[in-house]
Amino acid sequence: MAKPRRNWIQEERRKTLGDWVAFCLDCGHILRYFLEGEAELPARCPQCAGELRHRCPSCSAPIASAFAVDCEECGEPVRSAQLFGVQIRRPGR
Numbered sequence: 001m002a003k004p005r006r007n008w009i010q011e012e013r014r015k016t017l018g019d020w021v022a023f024c025l026d027c028g029h030i031l032r033y034f035l036e037g038e039a040e041l042p043a044r045c046p047q048c049a050g051e052l053r054h055r056c057p058s059c060s061a062p063i064a065s066a067f068a069v070d071c072e073e074c075g076e077p078v079r080s081a082q083l084f085g086v087q088i089r090r091p092g093r
Ligand SMILES: [Zn+2]
Pocket: 024, 025, 026, 027, 028, 029, 045, 046, 047, 048, 049, 050
């Protein structure tokens, strides 16, 4: 079976929900947003009130992928890769 060149569902989602993503550093909750709506992003995660990150901490580039671990612009890590491992919660919480 031929693979589609583009995943149209993802494309549609990107257009309706936003070009960029913000994610919670604590629970990994993802919010999509448009740059125009950046000011309306909640400061805290709606799920756990953890810190939401929506830009690279090193160069302030917006984050394009919900699964990004490194910044596309500067290559610095934008989140802990541990979120994708077994351990999601921080010890001591
Ligand atoms: Zn959270």
